[in-house]
Amino acid sequence: MYFERFYHTPLAQASYLVACQSTGEAVVVDPARDIQQYLNAAEREGLHIVGSLETHIHADFVSGARELYDTCNASIYVSGEGNDEFSTYTYDEGVSLMKEGDTVTIGNIELKAMHTPGHTPEHLTFKLTDYSRSNQPMGMFTGDFLFVGDVGRPDLLEASVGVAESAKEGAKQLFHSLERLKHEPGFVQVWPGHGAGSPCGKAMDAVPVSTLGYELVSNPALQFEDQQSFSDFLLDSQPVPPPYFSVMKKVNRDGAQLIEETKSAVSFKDDADHLAKLADQDVQVLDARMPEPFSNGFAPGSINIPYVRIFTEWAGWMLDYERPIYVIAPEANIAGVVKELRSIGLDQVAGTFNEQVLTNFESSERNLLTYTTVHAPDVADEIQNGTLQPVDVRRSSEWEDGRVPGAVHEFLGDIDEWKSEHNEDEPLVLYCRTGKRSAIGASILRNEGFTNVRNMDGGFMAWKAKYDVEKD
Structure with missing residues (x-):
């Protein structure tokens, strides 16, 4: 068997190419839109991509399944377990619907669908068995169902596309889906769809792979015996999803436009x-x-x-x-x-x-706008004597872990809501973890006429290396 993991760092998104080397057939699990990486690997290894498998309708990136179908005539295997407009695929060219127990076979390798709803109603996990080695499963492509150190968030349909009460129902489904894992061998590897930094969960580990047995004893979300405690834990403090998630759900449900178009x-x-x-x-x-x-x-x-x-x-x-x-x-x-x-x-x-x-x-005698970039020592005295207002644009969880004394919390994603609460001549210094997200905010405020806005290069990490921090 040939196995290769691909990782798109900006979105912390993992995809996988799996092949039977005896037949040269390969499939891609959860392909990103940039399919050249899979084509290059297939050519290098002497493989032919015959299919792609989608664990669910993705909310955070454009699927490359249609690109692979157009380029390689690779069949598209997606879930047929959807039960509403946001969990049911609407395009059918090249598509085969899969349900619980259905399989895709390439040579000696079998990928068997398990219906694991919770993150989304239609979510599938693909259990891989290489029969050239054993009748026992080797691993699972868990998509956004199970991560290393975390599980998929069940609230995206409600938070992103407004499906009322779907978060609680999703948490209930996810609890029962996870219970199924207790009946699988502990040596089965876990190959998740995301790593640390993805907003599709709240506490993912940066480790790329785990085993089911290790997750069952170490994953905080898998330590609950009753569904209500699990739901309360899971729905607490989930990060705010980006607004583009609602667009991606529709794009991937309906079939993404080909790049050449x-x-x-x-x-x-x-x-x-x-x-x-x-x-x-x-x-x-x-x-x-x-x-x-x-x-x-x-x-x-x-x-x-x-x-x-x-x-x-x-x-x-x-x-x-x-x-x-x-x-x-x-x-x-x-x-x-x-x-x-x-x-x-x-x-x-x-x-x-x-x-x-x-x-x-x-x-050509046209005016550029500017604002001031500062470092923590440049503004420490002003912040400490109260003549400069620090504005923390990080997420709530980051704010709660510590902040610049006297700061106000104004999440960057909500800038259109809070910018009017500040005067345009108010001395403000924006900061985030290292100064990149706060730079986005500073550019927006400066264009809105804020004349005394600054950005702290190095951000909170630079501040706490030299000065006291405030924490509840």
Whole structure:
């Protein structure tokens, strides 16, 4: 058997290529939209991809199942266990529906579906057996059902698409699905769909693989004997899901558009005149440079989402799926930025500019906006004497673990709600863990006319290395 794990770090998303080497047949479990990585692996190993398997309708990334079908004629195996409009696939080209006990066989390898509802009503887990070695199962592709150190959150249908009371029902289903695992061999490996950092759970471990036996004794969510205690634990303190999750549920339910069917972005390179014209159009200008260069001069109206690990998730938080996007980034990063946007279905990138466009913009007697980037020692005295208001834009769980003394908690994802509660001339310093998320907030506030906003580079991590922190 051939087995390879692929990991998309920005979304903490795992996918897998499994093959029977005796026949050369391969399948991909939970493929991302970037299928070239699977094609490259298959070519390298002399394999032919004949199918893709989806554990559920994903909310956090665009599935690559349709891309694989279009490129390789790879059959699409999805759940037929859905019971409502958000758990039932609506496209059928190349699709085979799977239910409890159904199997996909490639050579000596069998993938058997287990219906494991809870995270979503239709969720399947695929139990893999390599009959060339044993009649016992080797492992399970658990998708968003079971993670290393955590389980899938059952509240996404309610939190993201408004299915009333589905969180409690999902928690109940998840408890009973997990009970099934107690009847499986403890040596079975667990191959989850996500790792640490994904908002599809609240406490995932960064370890990529585990065993069922180890999870049964160590996973906090698997230590409950009664369903109500489990539900109370699971539904408490789940992170706020990004708003783009509701879009992804519909895209993956209905079948994602093929990348070749989307429009390609026009490269405007350093054309400052074209950048200036965008000010009068209903478009979004995304500047993906690092925070400090951005703060030293940026096009009015542009939002800064730094092209680092947080980029993809926060693009999903901040960008509108209905309006064209224009990207400003260093030339070497432009292709990667567009690729990341496509991974969550932001396909409407109309044009790109390299960073030289900003120099040309300013040289043509047009004004760039600026704000001040600071470090903790620069502002410690002002914060401690109360003349500068620290604004913590992190999630609630981060805030509760410790914060800058005197800070107010204003979650970045809710900035449209809280920005009006501050005066435009109020001295504010935004911070997050390291200064990247707070840079997004600073760019938004500066465009809204806030004249005394600053961003703390290094964020809370730099602050707590030198100064006292506040904690409940």
